[in-house]
Amino acid sequence: MELQDLIAPEHYNLTSEIDRFDSEKTALLWEDESGNRQSVTYHQLIQKGRQFANVLDRLGIKKGDRVMTIVPRLIDAYVIYLGALRAGVVVIPGSELLRAHDIAFRLQQGNAKAIIAYAAFTNEVDNIDEELPALQHRISVAGETEGWLSMDALMATAPAAYDTVDTRRDDMAFLTYTSGTAGTPKAVVHSHGWAYAHLRIAPTRWLDIRDGDIFWATAGPGWQKWIWSPFLSVLGKGVTGLVYFGRFHPEKQLKLLQDYKVNVLCCTPTEYRLMAKVDNLERFDLSHLRNACSAGEALNRGVVDTFKQTFDIVVKDGYGQTESTLLIGTMVGMDVRTGSMGKPILDTFITIVDENGDPVPVGEIGNIAVRRDFPALFKTYYKQPDRYQAAVIGNYFLTGDRASKDEDGYFWFHGRRDDVIISSGYTIGPVEVEDAVLKHNAVKDCAVVGSPDAVRGFIVKAFVVLKDGYTGSAELTRAIQTFVKKETAPYKYPRSIEFVGDLPKTVSGKIKRADLRALELRRASEHNLKTN
Template identity: 55%
Template sequence: MNKPDLVEPRNFNIVSEIEKYAKDESKVAIIFEDDAGEETKVTYADLIRKSNRMGNLFKQHGLKKGDTLLIKMERSIETYEVYIAALKLGVSLIPASEMLRTKDLQYRITHGEVDAVLSIASGADEFEGVNEYDDLTKFIIGGQKDGWVDVDKDVQNQSDELEIVDTDRDDVAFLPYTSGTTGNPKAVVHTHGWGYAHMQMAPKHWLNIHEDDIVWATAAPGWQKWVWSPFLSTMTSGATAFVYNGRFDGTKYLELLQDYQINVLCCTPTEYRIMAKLQNLDHFDLSHLHDAVSAGEPLNQEVVEKFQNTFNITVRDGYGQTESTLLIGLLKDVPGRPGSMGKAIPGSDVLIVDDEGQPVEPGIVGNIAVPVDLPALFKGYFKDPERTQERVAGDYFLTGDRAKVDEDGYFWFEGRADDIIISSGYTIGPFEVEDSLTKHPAVKETAVVASPHELRGNIVKAFVILQDSYEESDELVRELQNFVKYDVAPYKYPRAIEFVEELPKTNSGKIRRVELREAEIEKYNHEHE
């Protein structure tokens, strides 16, 4: 398999790779279905025209190259328009999940030096408490709010023509935030050049997207995975993006796959697990599906076998990070090996190194790493050179995960080098949950770890030492869970809480989360023997 050329022209804008498909007036860009079953289709030509109107609205309100726009949107056609419009103007984008509360928004707005925010109406109230509220330019979609630009109304008066601003491959395109084991979330700097490198790797060598395919990638906006698959991989391939903005239900997902004759599916291990457990799985016709992939955490082998036996389709795992693009995966025409992560994606140059950054021999466990000058790697953590340098050893960037590679080039995952929790595809830093819990008057001390779960891969579990004046109870568990939900975000709350008398610590007083995590794994394995 030939190694792709990841270095783009010096002057490059991501949107140019999408806009070229607008020459065909009939080419469908997006098929959208809402929770009520209403369907909407939009062509590439119409998508670009609508995006141009959006861009001109942004320009009217002062947004220009080098500015930063924070976006809080749901799965919708408008989300694609907003991204295309901002990128055409050279405006950097900060994706923000619908579930983020004021505290998380405040940090991103201040740290990210945000100039404007755009939100769906149902999420706009969370911005009211931020310090910069009156100084921000604020756009709202799907409603009205005092002090906010009504996009639905004002965009109609804009021109549908807009030139792409002259951007350099090193200009910042995206600034997604990713959780760390300690401290605040880190802002990952991705340029237009990174986008180009991603286009040469993931859609061609892992997703296996063809131009006339219908692609359903279920990731929600607000996460870098949405930028990866529903947006860049699909749109720059000239394929049709299928978008469903409804509640997850295994049966509904299978009906949509069947009825819309989806060709490529990308969803989380949790979604695959729930579908695989349905009794009537073989009632559905997925014969149009030629590729199905999973990312975020390893997928259970029994789920892979279930889809293989029922639909004759191999669900292929992929491994990457917010800081990079896809690095390792079970490639389309490469025989899989049960339990293996797969092989290096062409162009990733991924390998295993020791803690000093020296490559190790096959079979030796070390750090998953890539060269620091890899085009598909981020340019560093925004305003945080120290944290960037912490991840570098020699000439390599360390992903924070450990694995080994065999003589045939297959990678075998060994575990996380840090304490990041991946639950149902969400990346959660234990520090954020611990910090929230310790604000509650009942909590004296806490440690948060990943606990294995049959459907979610892992759940967030908190070990809590109570203040002397409090007693453990089911009511207190619910109170603590709701406290975190509303203080941080609903997807971060601890689904399990265990009250303990003490926590394992090192001689210097640091909590040994690894000890708690390993005990959870051992308990889970014992219960599932």
């Protein structure tokens, strides 16, 4: 693969990739927790997307405007993205786990003209008490909400004829938020041209998607991984995607894989770990599953061995970021080295460098780095160019992760360079959690780090200093956890809280999270020695 193969034409809209498959072929198979099922063809989905582009046009939302969407695993989510992107409108993905403060920040920073939310989630938006001067429209999905426009009603009168807006490869398509080590979340700017490069990397070289496949990627809307796989890697390759709208349960996941005869699976290590623990795993028939991929965090060897022994399936690791696409992985035809991240998708653009930006020798630990002219790398952090520059050394963008490379070019993960916590595939900034914990009346000071966990990889742990008059207890732990779930997205809450007398700090008063991380790693190591 050459550089020119990844560069989109000057005039390019990513929906053109999907239009190629306009036919009666099934695009999506959808099932919910109650067993209700739907399916939609490529032609139906494309037409609905054109209708939604007309909805936005009628509302005065034009090319370059931003809309935020908080819609779960519904066919409507695909319709919204297709319509907005066809109209040249920028999509701000939002998880249903976000709270009012999180939503307000995204709406304000992105100057969003509209928010499109699942009817069951609209209350959180209505709870926002900050001023939102740019917000003109609130659209409710799959149900009506007082004071909101109804997507169903708007779609009912919208025509299906719509000429795709002329967008260029560098025009913004997505503003996706990711956690940072300090302060507010960062908005990653991705262009239409980024999608062009992504489609020529991950779907074929790693996921091994082939014509006629049924592909299930379990990521939910609201995350960049959903754009990567359930959206682009399904529709951009013309295959059939499975969508399950329900709570995760390992036995249900295995049954869906069996019943829908899924050919390609992509999910998180946490999901694989929980599936591997199911009793009598061999009772599930996964003979149609040709390729299983894992992304979001490192996958442990025991799970890989279980899937190999039970189903003769080798689960392949893949590594990428919100800021990029798949960067490193076990590619099609590559020998698997259990425990390795695999190899770079393109050696020319992905390497390991030291603190000066110079490539490190074989076996030496350094920073995973991406050349800044890589077509599948983001443009910048929206309205936060200083945070982009802080991650740049010379001609490289540093991912924040550390690794070494062996003599055969395989990469081996060695942890984060910064304080970001990766838990069950979620990236969580410690400051966001600390800010929420500190709002509790009993808390005087707080530090948050990742603590090793057998199922989730890491969990969020808070070291808490209490105010005078308060005593640490199981009851207070639960109270703080419940409080944090209401203050910020609940996946960020501290699953473990340790009450301490003080926190390790520098002479300038900064929390030494590295010391606390080292403490948790040492405790985990000692625990493993005792139990093995």
